[in-house]
Every structure is written in structure tokens, then in C-alpha cells.
Amino acid sequence: MRKSRALNLGTGLFVLLGFAALFFLTTQTTSHGLSFGSEPYYVVTAKFRDIGDLKVGAPVSMAGVQVGRVAAIGFDSQDFKAVVTMRIDDKFNQIPTDSSANIYTQGLLGGQYIGLSPGGAETYLKNHGEITFTNSALVLEKLIGQFLANFNKSSSTSGSSGGSPK
Amino acid sequence: MNATSPIIDLREVRYTVGGRVIFDGLDMQILPGQVTAVMGPSGTGKTTLLRLITGQATADAGSIDVGGVAVVGASRSQVYALRQRMGMLFQNGALLTDISVFENVAFPLREHTRLPERLIRQLVLTKLQAVGLRGAAGLMPAELSGGMARRVALARAIVMDPQILLYDEPFVGLDPISMGVILRLIRRFNDALGLTSIVVSHDVHEITAVADRVFLLSGGRVVAQGTPQELHDSPSDIVKQFVGGLADGPVPFHYPAPDYFEELLARDGGRFA
Amino acid sequence: MIRDFLDSLSESIERLGDTVRFLARILAQVPSALLRPQLIFDQIYNAGALSLVIIMLSGLFVGMVLGLQGYDLLQRFGSEDALGTAAAIGLVRELGPVVTALLFAGRAGTALASEIGLMRATDQLSAMEMMAVDPVRRVVVPRFVGGVIAMPLLAAIFSMIGIYGAQLVGVQVMHVDAGSFWSQMQASVELRDVNEGIVKSVVFGIACSLIAVYQGYHSEPTAEGVGTATTRTVVTSAVIVLFLDYLITAFFLK
Numbered sequence: 001m002r003k004s005r006a007l008n009l010g011t012g013l014f015v016l017l018g019f020a021a022l023f024f025l026t027t028q029t030t031s032h033g034l035s036f037g038s039e040p041y042y043v044v045t046a047k048f049r050d051i052g053d054l055k056v057g058a059p060v061s062m063a064g065v066q067v068g069r070v071a072a073i074g075f076d077s078q079d080f081k082a083v084v085t086m087r088i089d090d091k092f093n094q095i096p097t098d099s100s101a102n103i104y105t106q107g108l109l110g111g112q113y114i115g116l117s118p119g120g121a122e123t124y125l126k127n128h129g130e131i132t133f134t135n136s137a138l139v140l141e142k143l144i145g146q147f148l149a150n151f152n153k154s155s156s157t158s159g160s161s162g163g164s165p166k
Numbered sequence: 167m168n169a170t171s172p173i174i175d176l177r178e179v180r181y182t183v184g185g186r187v188i189f190d191g192l193d194m195q196i197l198p199g200q201v202t203a204v205m206g207p208s209g210t211g212k213t214t215l216l217r218l219i220t221g222q223a224t225a226d227a228g229s230i231d232v233g234g235v236a237v238v239g240a241s242r243s244q245v246y247a248l249r250q251r252m253g254m255l256f257q258n259g260a261l262l263t264d265i266s267v268f269e270n271v272a273f274p275l276r277e278h279t280r281l282p283e284r285l286i287r288q289l290v291l292t293k294l295q296a297v298g299l300r301g302a303a304g305l306m307p308a309e310l311s312g313g314m315a316r317r318v319a320l321a322r323a324i325v326m327d328p329q330i331l332l333y334d335e336p337f338v339g340l341d342p343i344s345m346g347v348i349l350r351l352i353r354r355f356n357d358a359l360g361l362t363s364i365v366v367s368h369d370v371h372e373i374t375a376v377a378d379r380v381f382l383l384s385g386g387r388v389v390a391q392g393t394p395q396e397l398h399d400s401p402s403d404i405v406k407q408f409v410g411g412l413a414d415g416p417v418p419f420h421y422p423a424p425d426y427f428e429e430l431l432a433r434d435g436g437r438f439a
Numbered sequence: 440m441i442r443d444f445l446d447s448l449s450e451s452i453e454r455l456g457d458t459v460r461f462l463a464r465i466l467a468q469v470p471s472a473l474l475r476p477q478l479i480f481d482q483i484y485n486a487g488a489l490s491l492v493i494i495m496l497s498g499l500f501v502g503m504v505l506g507l508q509g510y511d512l513l514q515r516f517g518s519e520d521a522l523g524t525a526a527a528i529g530l531v532r533e534l535g536p537v538v539t540a541l542l543f544a545g546r547a548g549t550a551l552a553s554e555i556g557l558m559r560a561t562d563q564l565s566a567m568e569m570m571a572v573d574p575v576r577r578v579v580v581p582r583f584v585g586g587v588i589a590m591p592l593l594a595a596i597f598s599m600i601g602i603y604g605a606q607l608v609g610v611q612v613m614h615v616d617a618g619s620f621w622s623q624m625q626a627s628v629e630l631r632d633v634n635e636g637i638v639k640s641v642v643f644g645i646a647c648s649l650i651a652v653y654q655g656y657h658s659e660p661t662a663e664g665v666g667t668a669t670t671r672t673v674v675t676s677a678v679i680v681l682f683l684d685y686l687i688t689a690f691f692l693k
Contacts, residue, residue: 011480014488018592021599025636028621029527029602029628058626106520111626220569249571256569260562274570277577319566326570 030057040090041068042127046101046114047081052137054103054112060086062116067092070114086114088125096121100133112137173198173330173362174219179228181211181218188214190386192228196379198329201356201363203373203394206383207408207417212366213257215383216332219364220252221245233329250278253323254332259315261307261322267294268303271322278326293321297351313344320351324359331355333365337372345369349376370409374398382408384417458653464575465583465649472580482585486547486648490593493546494539498597501534502526502604509605510613522615523624526605531628531636535598537684540643543590544676548651551582552672555655556665564656579652586651590644591637598636635691642683647676 051073060068068088076083088095098119105112116131125131172195179192188211196202206212217223218230221237230237235248261270271290275281281289294300297317307315316336323331333352337345353376356363367373374380374394382390382397382405390397390405397405407415423429472479509525555578558564564574602624609615651672658668 007484008480010488011484014491014589015483015592017491018487018589018595021592021595022637024599025531025595025633026630029531029624030630030633057629059622106623106626111623113626222565222568246571246573249569252569254566254569256562256566258561260566262563262566263557263561274572277570277572322570 041087042090042093042125043071043085043087044125044127044129044131045083045085046131046134047076047079047083048101048103048134048136049081050136050139051082051084051103052105052112052139054084054114054137058111058113060088060114060116062092062095062118067095067116084114093124095125097123097125097129098133099125099131100135101131102135103137105138172196173233174364175229175231176218177229177231179218179230180226181214181223182226183214187386189218189225192383192387194381194388196362196364198362199356199360200378201352201365201376203377203380204364204366204383205368205370205373205380205408208368210383211386212368212383213334216254216334216364216366220249220254220332250326251328252330252332253326253328255316255319255323255334255336257335257338258312259307259319261310261315261319263307265306266303267299267305267307267310267318270307270318271325273322274326289325290321293325294318296324296355297321298347311344313340313347316340316344316348317351320348320355324355324361327359328361330362330364333363333367335367336365337367337369345372352376370411384408457657458649461653461656462649465580465652468573468576468580469584472576472584475581478577478581479584479588482581483589484585485550486543486582486586487589487593489550490543490546490589491596493542494593494597495600497538497542498535498600499604501538501597502530502601502606503608505529505534505601506605506608506613510609510615519609519613519615520619521623521627522605522609522613523602523620523622524627526609527602527624527628528632530598530601530605532632532639533684533688535601536594536636536639536643537680539594539597539640540590540647540680541677543586543593543644544647544651544673544680547586547589548647548672548676549669551586551648551651552655552658552668553665555579555582555652556658556668559656559658560660560662560665562660575656579656583648583652586648587641587644590647591640594636594640594643631691635687638691639684639687642687643680646679646683650676650679 054070054073056070056073058070059066060070068086070084071087072085074083074085075081084101095116096119098121100117100119102115102117103112104115119133174194174196176192176194179189180187181189181192192215194215204212204215214223218225219232219237221240225238228238232248233251235244237245237248240248261267262273265273268290271293272286275286275289291300291303294303297320299314299317299321302310302314302318307318310318336348336352340348349372352363352365355361365373365377374397377394380390380392380394380397381388384404390400390402392400398409400406400409404416406412407417413419505526506522509522509529510519513519513521513525555564558574558578564578567574567577606617606620610617610620654668654672654675658664
């Protein structure tokens with residue numbers, strides 16, 4: 001019977017390790033880790049003209065410090081804007097109401113996140129409040145398109161030998 | 167069931183494997199309480215006979231009746247119920263190699279009963295004592311000699327108190343002492359436990375010493391039956407050849423072949439070219 | 440030629456059908472086998488705990504290689520910070536389940552096939568039948584269930600160790616920032632990726648365990664038959680795992 005006890009101990013340790021690994025994979029490699037502790041939070045929304053490829057779970061930060069996460073992304077069919085719902089940690093409950101929300105990209109190929117820039121108001125955002133000042137995502141293709149258009153315009157007015165295909 | 171009606175009754179049994187006829191018109195009646203020996207040259211299907219009786223193989227035609235149950239055409243659960251009334255000793259014991267001697271003997275009890283551990287212990291040790299191996303209860307099957315493994319298997323075969331005990335070639339590869347031990351056990355269990363024993367073997371002298379009745383199989387049927395003495399005195403050629411161990415006779419020395427001289431003299435390599 | 444091909448094709452289809460029928464027979468016995476959990480625990484130990492060392496070592500090395508290769512590839516685009524993401528997605532979705540399944544077939548699968556094959560060759564299965572014990576319920580089902588439980592756990596352990604292996608090389612050797620390694624991974628790996636890995640490892644666990652017990656149970660009762668059964672276990676498992684891997688990947692990308 002001693003042998004079978006050692007065997008069961010080994011089996012039990014193996015199963016525990018396996019489930020620990022599964023837990024690690026679902027919580028530590030994905031963004032589901034933070035919501036697991038279910039710290040107290042409050043919800044604010046913001047409307048953007050274009051959110052690029054912002055995803056649910058993307059970080060929300062202020063001055064580079066993460067204060068929350070994107071909880072949901074919806075669409076307002078009245079004014080054709082994207083509605084982003086953010087969960088902000090209760091610890092950060094003194095965000096001025098006139099703060100602005102911007103969508104930035106982490107590095108050249110990184111994911112997108114929301115950066116909040118504080119305003120100067122004396123009142124702070126409450127649960128289900130809304131951030132009204134927003135800046136949309138910089139979409140790389142649009143940027144390059146604009147740049148090329150400007151470049152063509154300037155090169156044709158200066159009359160220099162542009163590489164125009166025609 | 168009275169003492170004279172057979173406990174195992176085979177009638178007109180036919181069995182083929184892949185087109186090869188093993189049995190054709192096999193008739194055999196085995197009486198309860200006796201040690202019955204089934205003998206025959208190698209390849210006559212002695213082991214197959216046991217497989218037919220236990221329902222591991224199904225006859226193509228004929229009827230097999232074991233203890234009042236028709237084996238041919240029986241359902242899986244009927245066969246399993248029947249097997250609980252039978253014990254079988256396999257050629258090399260067929261002990262489960264991953265559990266100890268004690269657990270091997272306890273195996274049928276654990277599978278089929280809900281007996282308390284104390285009772286299982288008593289039953290197992292009693293049976294091991296009967297085969298003289300109570301001292302080996304803690305060993306693993308790999309630590310046993312061939313003769314000991316067969317004795318453990320015998321203890322396992324009788325642990326459920328069967329009515330019928332089948333032995334498949336119980337003497338193969340044993341030294342004379344182990345052989346004597348097995349012979350004694352066959353006789354003792356048969357008489358003490360009120361069993362019916364069937365021993366399949368081709369060891370003429372060993373088996374005739376212990377059997378009440380002998381069947382001789384050849385060519386897919388019973389060619390002779392009777393007490394060992396009757397067989398010994400039989401005028402039949404095949405019985406003489408088998409009992410006397412003669413090299414040639416009705417069972418030919420030569421495998422069928424074309425004419426010897428013609429084949430030696432063949433110029434073009436003959437049938438092996 | 441064509442005749443031979445058709446013959447072997449019909450034989451393969453026949454074998455497939457026979458295997459599926461064997462699976463049905465196993466599944467029918469699973470409930471009654473669950474009544475004796477000790478038998479299953481023993482097999483989780485055999486299939487899982489005994490494969491742990493080889494799985495952890497392989498996971499570490501595969502992760503370290505991913506760290507090197509991933510770093511070399513990503514630094515060409517100046518995005519070596521994404522190393523965590525690349526390693527985690529590669530391991531969780533693909534390499535974890537597939538490599539674990541191949542190792543599982545080689546370590547646990549062959550052990551299963553040869554063990555059952557040996558029981559067949561030494562009449563142990565027939566002896567059980569004679570004791571009115573169904574060898575499928577007593578021998579095959581606990582081994583199958585144990586394998587199916589062990590395989591996803593092994594794959595998860597493999598992936599976890601692999602991620603730490605990639606981190607070891609990426610952060611300690613190649614000096615990728617540890618913070619961005621983990622935060623980029625957490626930002627872009629989705630639960631869907633982990634789910635894909637889990638589904639794969641469960642399916643592979645079923646396939647590998649089934650092939651192993653099938654080959655063992657249906658092996659020729661000779662020494663040679665046992666050898667053939669183990670070889671077939673590895674070869675068939677490898678091909679089937681890679682084929683199923685493609686199917687499941689395609690399904691998840693839809």
C-alpha cells in the first residue's frame with residue numbers, strides 16, 4: 001500500500017502542475033490576468049471617430065502608467081462613432097472631467113492603447129462618465145496617403161523635377 | 167443433474183479457421199467429477215477445443231452444452247456468467263505481470279465480489295496454501311519459476327470455487343518435480359473440491375497416470391476413448407502409434423511431397439525454381 | 440500497381456473504421472471504469488508523471504530556440520519587443536500541443552502499445568476473459584482515459600516551460616526588455632489562442648491514446664507482433680496528429 005500512496009502522490013503533483021500551467025497560460029500570457037483579481041473599478045466611455053485596430057483588453061494609461069483596460073467597444077449609429085468603454089482602477093479616481101483620450105501605438109508594430117491626458121477641471125470623472133475630448137488613432141496608411149499628397153503638391157508648385165509618372 | 171449425465175456435451179461440432187477444417191463431426195461427453203484427458207498430436211486443435219467450450223471461439227455447426235447452458239449462440243453476458251463457474255489454467259500461467267502473486271489470486275474476487283478485505287485475505291491465503299505457495303504471496307510474477315507460476319495460476323483458477331477446471335497443456339516445459347506437483351494437484355483438487363477436470367496434453371505417461379478417462383483426437387474427430395488401460399490395450403493403429411510414441415504410422419513421418427527420386431533428379435530446379 | 444494501391448487504400452479505410460468502432464466500444468465502458476478511479480490514477484501517473492521530465496526538457500529547449508530564432512527575425516524589423524508575443528503564440532497554439540503529442544506518442548504511446556501487446560502475447564487478456572472480466576473495461580479504458588487526461592496537462596506544462604525558455608534567452612542573453620516581453624505578450628495573446636491550444640491537445644490526446652491502445656490490443660500475439668504494434672503506434676500517431684493539426688488550425692482561423 002505504501003507504493004500505491006507514493007504513486008498517488010506523484011499523480012496528484014503532476015495533475016496540480018498541469019492545472020497550474022493551464023492557469024498560467026490563461027491568466028499570465030493573456031490580458032485576462034488583471035480582471036481576475038476583480039479590483040474595484042469604475043467605468044467611463046469615450047467616442048472616437050476612428051479607433052484603428054484597438055482591441056478589447058488594451059491598456060489605458062496616463063503619463064505611461066496603466067490605470068485601466070478597454071472593457072468593450074461599440075458603435076454609435078447616430079453619429080457614426082466608435083464607443084469605447086474603459087474600466088479604470090478605483091485607485092485613480094481623480095481624473096479631471098476635461099481630460100482627453102488619445103489612441104496611440106506601442107512601437108511600429110505594437111498593439112494600440114489609450115492614453116489619457118489630464119485637463120485642468122476641478123471636477124473628476126465619475127462612474128459612467130464620458131470623456132468628450134478624443135483624438136482618433138493614427139492610421140498609418142492615411143498618414144502615408146496625406147504625406148504623399150502634400151509631397152506631390154509641393155513638388156509641382158516648386159517646379160522641381162519630380163518623379164511624376166505622367 | 168445426476169451423476170451419469172454429462173456436464174459437458176459436444177455433438178456434431180464443426181469448426182473451421184480460414185477455410186481449414188479443425189473439427190468435423192466431433193462428439194464428446196464429459197462426465198462430472200472425473201478427470202478427463204484430451205490427447206492428440208500437435209495441431210489437432212486440443213487448445214481450440216477448450217476455446218470452444220469456454221465460448222472464446224464459436225463453432226460453425228453442432229451443439230455445445232456446458233452445465234446446462236448452450237454455448238453456441240449464447241449471448242456475451244450468458245457466456246460471462248458461465249465462465250464464472252469455470253476456471254482455466256493457461257499454458258504458461260498467464261499471470262498479470264504488473265501485480266503481485268497475492269493480487270493475482272485476489273483478482274477474480276475483487277472484480278466479481280464486494281467482499282471485505284479481511285475475507286479476501288483469508289480466501290487468497292487458503293488457496294495459496296493449497297498449492298504450497300503461501301510464502302510467495304508477496305512476490306511479483308517475474309520472480310517465479312515456470313512451475314510456481316502455474317501453481318499460482320491454479321490457485322487463481324480455483325479461488326471462485328468453479329465447477330469445471332480446464333488445464334491447457336499444464337506440463338509443457340516443466341522439470342519432473344514440478345510436473346509431479348501439478349499432477350498431484352490436479353487429482354487432489356478434483357477429488358477434494360468435487361470438480362470436473364479437463365486436461366489437454368500430449369504427455370501420455372503423465373496424463374494416463376492421473377486421468378479417469380481419455381479422449382484421443384486426430385483428424386478433427388475423436389478416434390478413441392476409454393480408460394487409460396483400455397487405450398493402452400487398444401488394437402487401433404493410431405492409438406498404438408500415439409501411446410507408444412512411434413515415429414511413423416497413421417500419422418505419417420513425411421510431410422506430403424512429390425516422389426522423392428523424381429524430385430532429386432529434376433533438372434530445371436523443380437518446384438523451388 | 441494500381442490494384443496494390445487500391446488494396447492498401449481499402450485496407451486503411453477498413454482499419455480506420457475498425458479503430459472508430461473500437462473507440463465506440465471504449466466510450467461505452469468509460470462510465471463503469473470511472474467507478475474505479477484508482478485504476479485511472481495509476482495510468483495518469485504512467486502516461487503523465489513519467490513523461491514529465493522529457494516534456495519539460497523538450498519544452499525548455501524548444502522555447503530557447505524560439506527565443507533565438509524569434510529574436511533574430513524580429514530585430515530585422517526593429518520589433519524585438521514582440522518576442523514574448525511571438526514565442527507565446529507559437530508555443531500555445533502550435534508547438535506546445537504538436538510537439539507534446541509527438542513526444543507523448545513516443546514515450547507513453549509506445550509504452551501503452553507494448554504493455555497491452557505483451558499482455559495479449561502472454562495470454563493475460565485471454566485469462567481475464569476466462570475470469571469473466573472484460574479486458575477492454577479493465578485494461579484498455581483506464582489507459583485510454585489516463586492518456587486523454589494527461590496529454591492536455593503535459594501540453595500546458597510544455598508551453599509554460601517553453602515561454603520561460605524563450606524569456607531566458609530573449610531577456611537574459613539577448614537583452615530584450617523583460618517588461619515589454621511580458622506586457623506585449625499579455626496585450627496581444629487572446630484567450631482564443633489558449634483555447635485553440637487546449638482543444639488541440641485534447642484532440643491529440645484522444646487520437647494518440649486511441650491509436651496506442653488499439654495497436655496494442657490488436658497486435659499479433661508474438662514478440663514480433665508487439666514490435667510491429669509499437670512502431671505503428673508512433674508512425675500512425677505522428678501522421679494523424681499533423682493532419683488533425685491542420686484541420687483544427689484551419690477551423691480556428693475561420
